[in-house]
Amino acid sequence: MRLYAWVYEGIVRELKSIAGDISKMFPAVFVWVPVPDGVVPALGWRAVKGAQGWVFSPPSAPDRTASELAKLIADERYRREGFGVVVDGLPIDTTRDSQSLIAGMAVSALMDAGYRCNFKTGAGFVELGAVQILAVSSAVRAHVQACFDREKALLETIEAGEFVDDMLAEGWPVLAPPAVQESDPDPAPKVEPQ
Numbered sequence: 291m292r293l294y295a296w297v298y299e300g301i302v303r304e305l306k307s308i309a310g311d312i313s314k315m316f317p318a319v320f321v322w323v324p325v326p327d328g329v330v331p332a333l334g335w336r337a338v339k340g341a342q343g344w345v346f347s348p349p350s351a352p353d354r355t356a357s358e359l360a361k362l363i364a365d366e367r368y369r370r371e372g373f374g375v376v377v378d379g380l381p382i383d384t385t386r387d388s389q390s391l392i393a394g395m396a397v398s399a400l401m402d403a404g405y406r407c408n409f410k411t412g413a414g415f416v417e418l419g420a421v422q423i424l425a426v427s428s429a430v431r432a433h434v435q436a437c438f439d440r441e442k443a444l445l446e447t448i449e450a451g452e453f454v455d456d457m458l459a460e461g462w463p464v465l466a467p468p469a470v471q472e473s474d475p476d477p478a479p480k481v482e483p484q
Contacts, residue, residue, distance in 0.1 A: 367441040381412030396427035
């Protein structure tokens with residue numbers, strides 16, 4: 291008995307174990323390929339005729355265009371961008387809304403070295419001085435920039451034809467999302483000015 295694969299458009303569509311000559315059992319338009327010993331393909335596997343004969347391989351992730359991959363990467367960057375940072379022990383939200391608020395605080399801190407404000411962190415409200423505001427702003431900006439840098443690096447792997455799906459989970463800034471504050475009767479920590 292010999293295992294044969296019916297290959298249509300490069301995909302294994304059917305498998306048969308036959309003792310005789312399969313080419314005499316089916317019309318010539320059907321491409322039945324002898325499967326090499328030790329290979330056990332399944333329906334849906336890819337089959338390519340090479341110089342050494344037929345090569346069978348399991349199906350990979352669906353082929354995506356460069357623009358589809360770029361969108362997938364941009365979506366992951368956006369998601370990672372909002373994971374948050376920790377500055378001086380305070381969990382800071384880095385979503386787009388929070389980035390905007392922090393940028394506004396930083397402008398005020400740059401214009402007035404004595405500027406102070408109450409700011410809500412993942413641990414509750416804290417009063418921040420200008421130096422602390424600029425530290426928060428710098429940390430948030432560094433985190434967001436690292437996310438964009440990773441997106442750019444991944445886009446370059448697409449251009450080079452080297453992107454593989456596992457890369458999407460690698461190389462991003464390693465930070466846990468900020469803790470969500472639950473109703474806590476204890477007052478939030480107060481950060482002293484530096």
